[in-house]
Amino acid sequence: MFTLQQVSYLHPNKDLLFDRIDLTIPAHTKAALIGNNGAGKSTLLKLLAGILTPASGVIHTGSQPYYIPQHFGQYNDLTIAQALHIEDKIKALHSILEGDVSETNMTLLNDDWSIEERSAAALLHWGLQDLPLSQPMSTLSGGQKTKVFLAGIAIHEPEIILLDEPSNHLDSQGRALLYELIEQSTATLIVVSHDRQLLRLPDQVYELSKKGISLYGGNYDFYLAQKQIENNAMAQDLKSREKALRKAKETERETMERQQKLDARGKKKQEKSGLPTISMNTFRNNAEKSTARTKGMHEEKVEQLSTSLQDLRKELPDMDKMKLGFENAHLHKGKLLINAQEINFGYQHSPLWSAPLSFQIRSGERLAIKGLNGSGKTTLIKMILGYLSPTSGTISSQAGKTVYIDQDYSLINNQLSVYDQAQVFNHTALQEHEIKIRLTRFLFTKEYWDKPCSTLSGGEKMRLLLCCLTIDQQAPDMIILDEPTNNLDLQNVEILTAAINAYDGTLIVISHDQYFLEEVRALRAIELQ
Incomplete structure (x- = not known):
């Protein structure tokens, strides 16, 4: 025990x-x-x-x-x-x-x-x-x-x-x-x-x-x-508090307008009655004090509701605070992107795979590359990307913009600050405030902007990379994920899953995480022996 x-x-x-x-x-x-x-x-x-x-x-x-x-x-x-x-x-x-x-x-x-x-x-x-x-x-x-x-x-x-x-x-x-x-x-x-x-x-x-x-x-x-029950209850509580805050602000406005009308009407009445100046001042001071008390009571209530609402929002899951989404890929569905015929790769004159590989990948497809450690999954990815040529067979690519995301998130430059890294992907000259708004959506608030990327965790680098891809207005034709969940906690795996499911381009995934493959709908597989 x-x-x-x-x-x-x-x-x-x-x-x-x-x-x-x-x-x-x-x-x-x-x-x-x-x-x-x-x-x-x-x-x-x-x-x-x-x-x-x-x-x-x-x-x-x-x-x-x-x-x-x-x-x-x-x-x-x-x-x-x-x-x-x-x-x-x-x-x-x-x-x-x-x-x-x-x-x-x-x-x-x-x-x-x-x-x-x-x-x-x-x-x-x-x-x-x-x-x-x-x-x-x-x-x-x-x-x-x-x-x-x-x-x-x-x-x-x-x-x-x-x-x-x-x-x-x-x-x-x-x-x-x-x-x-x-x-x-x-x-x-x-x-x-x-x-x-x-x-x-x-x-x-x-x-x-x-x-x-x-x-x-x-x-x-x-x-x-x-957790879903808790989150639903929290979302309902949030709506109720937002409604209560709107109502309190509306009541405050209506009460102050009514008070101002009463004060104005009282002032005219007093002026018509011909009261001495000293009495007029006393009435005016009393009216002002009454108005101030009323205003203070309503402001206090609004402040309490506002603080309560902010505290509740901080408790919301980060997934619910993020705005995720990629623009649609421009290639039409079904276009032939990768065509591999009888390919193999030789290490020291010995073929990597027991049988040559032949496959096609079309635009909009989602597929997994599976195999035991050492079976050549990364080698195959390098051939798809054009970094390696097969020692036998042929492979051709019609893919345009391709983003390769490995488990170390190497697209992130550790020497840059978070803000400067975002600027690397700013190909459409977004203004500084627009970049910072997008960073904040992905939970990179002001205290992160000048932070070196080298200090970020795996999950933070993943979120920054997703943010950068949304800053880049041109959606990639193909995204390749190489063991993307290895260094992520559950929360960031959910964020990555939601982002990938919002992407409608071609997806290739290397992963031993069958649950993740099912979640991102990478059900077709290339099996390496």
Whole structure:
């Protein structure tokens, strides 16, 4: 069982990340932890793992959690055995088998005589049978590093498992094994992920936000349904408050007009009555004070309603505050853009694909390029873009303007400020204020305009790139997305999905995220073997 009592955490710069969180997760629970980038999900996992220490509060975990991080650079100086914390045990086993039955070796082995066979079986399960335990972690791909740590679950058999974006670097085959592991595990398991297919597997969802942590007693589909109910209620509340504010302003105007008429009528009456000047001044002062009091009461009410409305708007999902949309692509539907006949590519005289590829892509189509890691998906994209020529066969392109968006958002120049980056796409000489209005629509408010693009998160770079594409008046004929969701949180995946679905041109997507492919309607696929 996990228990957090009044847990707070401060960044090294003393900024408060979250404050006095209470959380209890029963044993054998499978829970998803979700929230926007910057909410503190990875930090919370590190606190649970004992890697970080809270500023205040108490954390009880029952047993030592097995933690798989999102990034593995800190392990590059280690071997696989060292990263999995089994090197000393395996060395002790070999020493004992060679006759050195010292107390030190027996203590290190701790009667775990099957450690070597168990390690070999675990690596085999994840397709890593060709990697010796002495292999340096620095020589492995991101997917292989993830699989090494996933293999460690079977080796160590922990009671508590913490996973931080475990599917990020996995291909479809690796993801299938991960989903199977989560479904079959009896351990207490907490996973941070934006992989919506994975998020359907845990039976509870915890949402971390500025307000704290909220439990949704069901899987991700249940969470979405509940959030929709909340958002609908919030939208209805927003309409009611907007109506109340309009009514208050109208009442204020009508009351002041009526008061002014009464004051004017009273003044004429007093002048006709021939009252002394001192009495006239007294009546006038009293009337002015009464008018001021009335005006003050109405202004206060309007101010309260206005503040309440602004606070509610801040709580609205960012998707509801954004204006998304691309102009229509100019090519007519069905025009032949890409024609590939019997193409292949040779690396060191060996063909990349077991059989040559032949396919056509027409204007307005949406398709996916699928294949395991290393199957040549990016190579094929480079041929479609004209950056590479096939070593056999032919490929021709009639596509005009093509935008290639990779997972690092390389179209964004990290040396430029946010505003200057937007100006790069300003081909129709929009005025400065128009550029800034569009940036604000995509949540880049004034404090962002002079920020270097290098300081932006993956999600922010994605939003900036979408903003830039809407600033560019000419819609691309073709958009190519290469693993676009890898570095995005759920909120930004939704933003990207909405933007792509508003685009009516040709779309090519490389992604292992089947949920995303379905959402953007990339149902036709080129399968690479």
